[in-house]
Amino acid sequence: MVDADQTFVIVGGGLAGAKAAETLRAEGFTGRVILICDERDHPYERPPLSKGYLLGKDERDSVFVHEPAWYARHDIELHLGQTVDAVDRAARTVRFGDDGTTVRYDKLLLATGAEPRRLDVPGTDLAGVHHLRRLAHSERLKGVLASLGRDNGHLVIAGAGWIGLEIAAAARRYGAEVTVVHRGQTPLHSVLGPELGQLFAELHREHGVRFHFGATLTEITGQDGMVLAARTDDGEEHPAHAVLAAIGAAPRVALAEAAGLRLADREAGGGVLVDERLRTSDPDIYAAGDVASFPHALFDTRLRVEHWANALNGGPAAARSMLGRGETYDRVPYFFTDQYDLGMEYSGWAPPGSYDQVVIRGDAAKREFIAFWVKEGRVLAGMNVNVWDVTDPIQGLIRSGAPVDTEALADPHVPLESLGA
Numbered sequence: 001m002v003d004a005d006q007t008f009v010i011v012g013g014g015l016a017g018a019k020a021a022e023t024l025r026a027e028g029f030t031g032r033v034i035l036i037c038d039e040r041d042h043p044y045e046r047p048p049l050s051k052g053y054l055l056g057k058d059e060r061d062s063v064f065v066h067e068p069a070w071y072a073r074h075d076i077e078l079h080l081g082q083t084v085d086a087v088d089r090a091a092r093t094v095r096f097g098d099d100g101t102t103v104r105y106d107k108l109l110l111a112t113g114a115e116p117r118r119l120d121v122p123g124t125d126l127a128g129v130h131h132l133r134r135l136a137h138s139e140r141l142k143g144v145l146a147s148l149g150r151d152n153g154h155l156v157i158a159g160a161g162w163i164g165l166e167i168a169a170a171a172r173r174y175g176a177e178v179t180v181v182h183r184g185q186t187p188l189h190s191v192l193g194p195e196l197g198q199l200f201a202e203l204h205r206e207h208g209v210r211f212h213f214g215a216t217l218t219e220i221t222g223q224d225g226m227v228l229a230a231r232t233d234d235g236e237e238h239p240a241h242a243v244l245a246a247i248g249a250a251p252r253v254a255l256a257e258a259a260g261l262r263l264a265d266r267e268a269g270g271g272v273l274v275d276e277r278l279r280t281s282d283p284d285i286y287a288a289g290d291v292a293s294f295p296h297a298l299f300d301t302r303l304r305v306e307h308w309a310n311a312l313n314g315g316p317a318a319a320r321s322m323l324g325r326g327e328t329y330d331r332v333p334y335f336f337t338d339q340y341d342l343g344m345e346y347s348g349w350a351p352p353g354s355y356d357q358v359v360i361r362g363d364a365a366k367r368e369f370i371a372f373w374v375k376e377g378r379v380l381a382g383m384n385v386n387v388w389d390v391t392d393p394i395q396g397l398i399r400s401g402a403p404v405d406t407e408a409l410a411d412p413h414v415p416l417e418s419l420g421a
Contacts (some may be wrong), residue, residue, distance in 0.1 A: 006031035008322060009094055009103060011084045011255065013037020015045050015308065016289030018065040020109055020317035020322075025074045027323055033076050034103060036094075038079040041135050042068050047308050050166040051338055054247035055173055056142065063135065087259040089282055094198055104136055107284055107322040109254055110272060111315060114249035114306055119158060121319075128227030128242040133165055133249070141167070144242050149175030153241035154231040156180075157259030158217045159186035162337055164246035165200060169339040172207050179210045179238045181217055181230070193352045196383065199364065200339075207340055213234060238369030249306060251291045261285065264293035269304040277326040278318040288318035294385035298331055298351050298399065299380075332395045345391055348381025348398045355380055357377040359409050362387060370394070377403030379420070393417050 008024060010017045013035055019034050037357060038172035044063040051309060052058035071078040085097035093102040104345035111396060116131040118124065130141055148155055148171065155171045157164045160182035171178045180187075186197030187204075188396040201211060215232040222228050222244055230240045251271040254264055262273040278286050278294060289311040293304040310333065317329045336345045362369030371380040376399055382394035393416035399406065402420040 003028075003030040005108040007034065007104060008109070009036070009105040010034065010111060011036050011094065012079075012109075012289070012291075013039060013043045013080070014111060014113050014289060014311060015043065015065055016113075016311035016315035016318075017109070017111035018043035019312060020288065020319040021071075021076050022074070023065070023316035023319035024323070025076070027320060027325065029323060034079065034105075035071070035076055036079045036082055036096075038081065038082055038083045039093045039134060039136075042071075042078070042080065044135055046133075046310065046338075049135060049376070050132060050163055050170070054138050054142055054145075054167075054170050054178050060135075065405055080115075084255060087255060087285070089259055089285070092284060094239070097355045105284070106285065107323065108316075109318050110280070110285065110287040110291060111289045111311075111318075112252040112255060112291050114251050117244060117248045117250055119217060119220075119243075119245045121217055121245065122400045123222060123227070124245075126220055126222040126227050126243075128222070129220060129224050130242060130244045132167065132244065132246070141244070145171050145174040148177075148241060151241075154179065154239045155242050155244060156217075156238050156240040157246055158182075158230075158247065158262070159209070159246035160184070161191075161246060161248060162188070162335070164244070165204065165339060166337060167244055167246065168204055168209050169207070172209060173338075178208070179212060179230075180204070180216055180241075181212045181232055181238070185213050185214045186382055187211075190243060190351060192383070193277045193347075193350075193355075193358070197360045199385075203340065203367070212238070214410065223283070247331075249290070249330055251293075251304065253291060256280070256291070259285075264302060264304065266296060268302060273302075273306040276312065276328045276330070277321040278329055279321060279326075286318045286322055288314035297328070298332070299400070301349075303333065303349065305333050305352065307333065309334040325331055330375070332398055333397075334391070340345065342385060343388075344383060344385045346381065346383040347391060347395045348373065348379070350375075350381035357406070359406050361412055372397075372409055373408060374404075374409070376407065379404060379409070390416060396420070 027047045083097035086095040154177040188197045219231040256272045272287040356372040359372040368386045371383045379397040400420040405417045406416045
């Protein structure tokens with residue numbers, strides 16, 4: 001069958017789906033490309049939703065992956081505000097949820113992403129309880145933060161992960177009072193461990209954020225539909241005019257599960273199981289982005305990565321695999337954050353318990369340094385804080401797997417490129 005006779009369907013109109021569609025055309029595919037997005041907005045990138053756009057630094061149009069006219073110009077059939085509620089693997093069709101129309105596919109890509117985990121406590125139906133995942137959420141939250149800032153209002157954030165901390169920083173920029181409730185003893189423990197998590201706690205305290213560690217929200221109280229306070233399981237009550245749930249995200253696997261595709265264990269992060277070329281248990285169906293659980297040879301484990309770079313690179317990788325031109329997908333995980341005057345990039349994968357030491361290069365007190373998570377002399381991950389243009393050598397050390405001299409690793413005068421050779 002020639003390309004022109006084939007139909008490739010992409011379910012999910014985020015960055016991964018949009019970049020997959022772009023790659024199909026860039027690689028010369030001439031068949032039908034159907035991109036189905038359950039939002040009415042054109043595909044957009046998510047980092048600005050908790051960064052520049054939320055702070056009012058970026059215009060709304062800047063968040064979109066492509067200008068609206070790009071899709072028609074590249075003969076991409078874009079379906080906005082529509083859902084797919086079933087995949088028939090035997091017939092190789094997808095069914096639209098609004099009218100039951102079916103479309104046949106030759107190859108199918110699931111880029112359905114993730115959704116915020118919900119607080120399961122009384123009071124979550126109050127108008128002042130928020131989540132952040134979509135552009136509409138960010139637009140609403142921007143207005144809320146501005147209002148809180150004008151009125152000396154209080155925001156309580158449940159969760160001290162990346163989203164929680166970025167919103168805390170944004171809220172303080174607007175002038176709101178902020179309390180972060182977190183069940184752990186330091187922020188970002190599952191990613192950075194206690195050593196570097198404490199640095200972020202200190203950063204936020206310096207900017208007026210209050211932390212309540214070792215606790216979880218048990219109730220949100222209100223009156224006339226509005227939030228008044230948030231209570232925790234240790235009996236504390238925090239004044240609140242708004243509450244943000246930032247307790248993580250769950251992969252959107254319902255469509256894949258109903259289709260009988262293999263899924264990863266929830267304990268391992270869940271998601272749709274794919275091979276090293278992002279192919280699911282059905283050879284005609286692929287998955288990429290937040291929803292995909294893929295084997296990473298470098299770390300000898302399965303990973304499900306929710307960060308921007310995984311969508312940016314995973315969508316195109318899946319597209320090439322759909323065309324039979326795929327290669328092993330083994331990008332080093334990467335993400336970045338900007339909070340107050342701190343800019344950071346992180347490469348690698350080093351959850352607590354996987355490393356035996358953290359090596360600091362530079363001045364941690366001034367927040368100008370690189371941290372390396374090391375096991376038996378091998379670099380598993382690196383985080384550069386207010387130090388730039390070092391991502392490539394950091395990722396080179398991770399990829400090499402070669403033991404390094406940790407004293408040289410800590411010495412800013414020794415070029416990173418000279419290590420691990």
